[in-house]
Each structure stands twice: as C-alpha cells, then as structure tokens.
Amino acid sequence: MENNLLQAGTAITDITPPLEVGLLTSSVAGTYAPFTSVRLPLKARVLVLVSGSEKVALVSLDLLALNDTSVDGWEDFKAALSDNITPDNIVLTCTHTHTAPESVALSDLYLTAAYRQWLHEIKIRIRKAIQQALQSTKPCSISIGSSRLEGYSLQRRVPTTGGITMSDALQPVSPEMMEREPVDRRVHAIRFQDSNGAAIGTIIHAVCHPVHEMCLPHVSPDFPGELCIALEEGATMERGSVTASANGGGTRSAAHANNTPLDCGVVIFLNGAAGDINPPTVSGGADDARRHGQALANAVREAVWITPAAGGLAFEHLEMDFPVRSTVNVSNPLDALARINAVAIGPLAIVFLPGEPFTDTALEIEYRSPFAYTLIAAYAENSIGYIPTAEAYEAGGYEAGPGKWSFLEPVTAQLMEAAALHLLDQLNNKTRKRL
Template identity: 25%
Template sequence: MRYLTMRFLPVCIILAHIVFTNAAFAQNFRASVVKVDITPDNSQQLLGYQARKSTGVHDKIYHRIAAMDDGKTQFYIISTDICLISPSQYDKLTARLQKQLGITPMQVWWAATHTHSAPEVGPAGLPSVFLGDRYKHEFDAQYTDLVEQKIVDGMVEAKKNLAPAKLGTGWGSSNANINRRARSIEGKTSLGMNPDGPVDRRIGLLRLEKADGSLLALIANYAMHGTVMSGENLLISGDGPGIVSEYVEQKTGAPLLYINGAAGNIAPIYSVYPSPAAGRLNQFKAMLGEKIIDASKTITATSNQVTLKAAGTIVEIPRKEGLGWPDDLKNYTRTTKAGVNMIRLPVRFLKVNDDVAIWSAPLELFCEISNEVRDRSPFPYTFYFGYTNGWLGYLLAEEELQYGGYEPTVSPYAPGAAKSLTEAVVNYLQGDMRSGH
C-alpha cells in the first residue's frame, strides 16, 4: 500500500498542478476604464445637419475607453461623443496604435455615439459624395490631432491600469426611441415619427466590476439617433447619448460607454428641437438613463472566468451605379472583372465566453436587419455596435427602398444589400464564431 501511495503521489501532484494552472488562467480576466475630455476650447464646425459653427458648449464631450484582457487577448472599446468618422481616420489611428503600442486593429473598436452637436473629426469621407455642400471647408487638422492623441494617451493609461475584474451581461428596455420614417397617406416617406414602424427598444448591457464586486464601468448598447437637438442648435453637446452617459456616471460613480445600435431609422422620442430645453434633453435621464441603471442591477452573475475572441470578415456589396467615391476610401472598394464597383464592408466580431456575440460595422443600419440577426443568432446575447470604425453610409431594409425618403437617397448600396449583409453575419455567427475557429 505504501508503494502504491508513493507511486501515485507524483501523478496526483501533476494533476493538481494542471487543475490549478487552468483555474488561474480562467480567472486571469482584467479590465480598466478611462475617460478623457475632448471638449474644444474654440469654435468648431459641427457635424450633422447643415454646415455650421459652434458658438459655445452646453455639455462636455469625451472619449470613454474600456480595456479587457483575458490573459491571452486584449481588447479595447472606445466610445466617443462625435457624429461619425471616415474609415480612413480609424485606419490612421490604428496604424499608429500598432506602431507605438503593439495593439493591432483587430483589438480596437472605435464607436461614435452619433451626436449631431459635436465637432467634425478628420476628413469627410463618404458624406462628401452625397452632401458636398456641407464640406466646402477644410477640416480642423489641429483638433483632429488632439482627438487622436487623447485616444493614444487614454489607451496607454487603460493598458497600464488593467486590474483583476469580473464581467456580466444582461438586457434592459427603454421607450426613449421611435421609428423616424414618417409615412404619408400616399405612401411617401419623410423624416419624422412613425409609431407603427419597426423599432428596437432593447438595451444590451455589459457590466464590468472590480475584483471586490464594485462597479467599474457599464457598456450600454441602444439604438437612437443623437438628434434631440436640430441644426438650429449651435452649442457643442453629446446630445441624448452624452446626457445619458453623464447621468448614469453621476448616479453610479462609474463611466458608461454609450454604444449606438442600428439607429439608421430610429430617432429619439423628442427629436430635432432648437435647444436642449425645447427638446426635453434632461428627460432622457429618466427615459433611458434610469432604465440602464435598473438593468445593470439585475446582472448578478458576474464572473472572472472570461475568454475573448476577436475576428473579422469583409462583406462585398455592389454600390449604386454612377456613384463617386472619395480618395481616402480606396481600400474600401474594388471593381470586378465584369466592371461592377463593389463596396468592401468590414464587419468585426467579438465573442465573450460562449453566450455573448457582438458584431460591429461602419454603418447607419436599419433596425430590421440587426433584429433579424439577433433572432437567428445561436448566442443568447447578441449585440450590434453601429457607427463603429468609420461610416460607410446607410444600409436599408429592402422593403423600405420603395418608399423613398432621405435614407435611400444617401445610401451607397445597390438593392440586395440587406440580404447580403444579413446572411454573411448570420452564417459567421452560426459557423466560425459558434465553433470557436
């Protein structure tokens, strides 16, 4: 018996070491969050609506950066209180991050909250093709450089501050939005309100906690245009998304990264008013901010056993015939041997453990598309992050093309785009992402 005990003791020690090592690796999840003020101290061209310059500041605007590390993969999400950026600006930033910090583009998502009351950042990109009258001026290179530098500085700080953490996921709901494709009796469509139109009122939520269980940060995914205020407003503001983020932070003591969803056809319930007061901007604290806080309280099953997997694919979609293309986006188009001009649409994916799938695209997507992807996804938590890593236009639900209106006019995609994107994303979720390849 003593011989057998001595013989099997080393085996037991080895097995115990393997179990302990695997447990230690699984519990090696770390996270951090950084908030950086990017409010300009001078007048700026505002992006959204007609060309116009700011006359002051209503509320400050920020970068909010969340960093996550599972011991093997580092991943960064940046939420910025701006309207949108060209994909070329994202490429410029990520090339710098890779050179200076060794962080690859696949590890970084840069999402714009889509407020229409914040300064331009970088070149106009695709909007200049449809709305050239808005971009007869040069963009402010000095402010753009400041915005970029503050991301780099924030990423350095976020990487340095990584600490043991836990993560949880949940759903919430808010009635703060409404379909904006108003339909006349003749079937014509204009920007307005359509209470009977498709909408997505779910709040997708990631809760990051410190090792002791206290709140580190919230990442809230909700579809809503940043258009509480109209083009008459000349004050810099985060609009609805910014006001909600600041309110949640004041109430919880932790930053909120607001990540817009498929808001291409979704407006705030109070929309395009001349001023914050007229637009009831503060009411969004209750309509959406409180709903985010309530939803975060229901996430009780947080864990330090987290694995992250980042991936991406290119979906090619024919663009409209005769449509021009900006010089800074040459990497996002190609011409087939048959002479068809294709848009090369980058779609990114993030898998968190086996139950969370997040996909993103540089699109102003109609909610019907992301709703269908979510319904067909094998993952119980499937979120769409819109306005991410640039902007390549509106991509509409196919049935909406017949009604015309603003969005079909400024969409660069030929008919059939919705089906092409939907099938590509669903196939990836059901195939490579589910299998873990």
C-alpha cells in the same frame, strides 16, 4: 500556462473640438457651420479587455461618424492609436450625436487646417486613453442587465400618399405612430466588476438617433452623453435579481429593493441599429436630450440583472467591399470598405456594424446568433452610410438616397447580415474549443 482570466480597464479623455470645427447643417447640400458654444464636452470612453494573449479595445466616441476620407486614411489612423493592441482589435464606435463636428466628409470641413489639427490632437488623446486603460486592467467578472424604455423612440419612416416621410415632420406624434414597428426599445447593460464587486466599467446599449439638438449651434453629446453623466455620478436604484443557469440563461427571481447606489464605473455607450429610429421630436433642445439621457439611466437602474457563467474573451474581424450604386460618385473607394467586428465574452457576443443599418437587420442577426446574448452595435469603425433593408430601398425616402449619405446597393443589408452571422459562427466555434 496562459492565464485566460478576463481582465478589464477603462479611461476617459476629452475630444471637444474648437468652435470653428463645425457641425453638419445639410448632408444633401454638403454644408457645415461653426459652433457658437460648448454646452457639454465631447468624450472618448475606452474599455480594454484582456484574456491571455487576446487584447481588445472598445472606444466609444461622442462623434457623428468617421470614414477613411475624414481621417486621412483609416489604416494609418488606427495604427497610430496603440503600440500594444493590434489596429484590427481596436474597435471605434460613434454615439452618432449630431451636435459634434461634421467628421464624415459630407462637406469640405475635413480639408480645413482647424479640422486637421483637431484630428491630430484627438488621435494623440485616444492613444493615451487606450494606454491608460490597458495599464489599469484588473481581473473581473460580468453581469448583464436588461430593461425597457418606452416613449423615447419610434419607427421614423412613415408611409404617406406623398411617399416615405420622417416622423418629426408629422407633429404631434400620435399614439398610433408610436406603436408602429419595427422599433427596439430594450436597454442592455454589461457591467464589469472587480473581485470586490466594484464596477470597472459598464457598457450601455440602446437604439435611437441622438438628434434632440440637431442643427443647434452648440457642441453636445446629446442623450448618450447625458446618460453617461447620470450613471457616472450615481444614484439610488431598485433592482431585480436573477440567478444564472449553467448554460448561460437565467431564471428570474423576485425583485427586491436595494438602496445602494448603482456603481457603473466608466460608462461606454453603444448605439444600436438606429438607421430608422428617431425620438418623437427632433431639435427640441438640451432639455429633451437631458430627459432622454436620465430616463435611460433610470432604465438601467431598474434593470433585471443576471450573472452568466464565466467565459473567456474571443475576437473576430473581417473586411469586405460592398457594391456601390452606379448613380453615386464615391471618390474614395475605401469609404465603401466595410469593417465588421465581433467580440465574445462567455455567452455574450457583441457585433459591431459600420454605417447606419436598420432595426430589422439587427433583430435578424440577433435571432440567428448562436450566442445566448447578442448585442448589435452600429456606427462602428468607418462609416459606409445608411444600410436600409431591400424593402426600404424600394419604398424610398431619405435613407435610401442616393447621395453621399446613402450610396450602396440594396443588397448590402443582406450581405452585412450574412457577414455578421459568419463572424458569430467563428466566435462560437472558437469559444467551444476552449471549453
């Protein structure tokens, strides 16, 4: 009989580039510049999940983005990452830090020898990390935490008499601007713990552009890296307690003080649909990134947790071509091929969307999901640029392009939403058959 018990394993590896593998200085002009120093190293953090014959690897990269052009062929790149997990079941996500290499072919950096050597090395390191995580898997259960973080994110597209303006151009940010919708300030955590209650790893999901250090000439994972460091080092917390009901929901009980450290194991950061979400200030520097990361860590420590009913692992993958605008020259059609993934763990589903979708799209998918808990992760797999809503396209602004950073037709968000809901329905049917 097949053993469907959920197992998890983790690993971390360094993917810091040499300084000449530089940062994006202008997506419009297609320019890059070398780094001058390394403030913090970039990491690849891996979580491998196994249940019966199903194996899934979630890989969070401290990178801006990746696409078919920048990795010299997406399918070959993925195929080289493991002999034990099928390429479609390896889900790559980027934290979208802007102080990482220009790794999405917006400039000519991807053609340089230094970049190609770095790409070769990180492919080997990710492969070794996936193998290490797979070898370390052990039976586990999950708990789900939820919290909020106020004051660190806002709707960045601001209508003015001159058109849509970015919020960071309107300083200081007013209280009214901070309250503009849509914005998602929820913080989610999924903790995988072994039979002794020790953490194997923890997924953290939050929604915001990591641009505290944008265009500053040092390597840094920005606030996602600071978050991971803060939680992996551990600290005291006060947490709330929730008892789960049989249908996957939870009933809240009184919060109680707990002076034990919050053990997170390896922390995997998943950025949400942050295409239209920024922090209040941009390019403020390392102190801003550190404050944001530590504030997120505190939000996780203060989360209310539930333990859902046990459930197995299921995975779905699809690929589809989205329509490219006739006004944009996309030299490699595979850069417009969307790879969408969804994984279910009991009553929890995580949808992995490519490119930079907007908050409204994620909220609509979540609202219509058949699962009790649904997270929408963006910046996954090969980047296909910004995915504004149809209304945002009509309003204009940077995210609407057109350009290498925004080249798809306005109907794309609607098509992506339908594809994500299709995957969720397939997952739901698969998990119900196993009950």
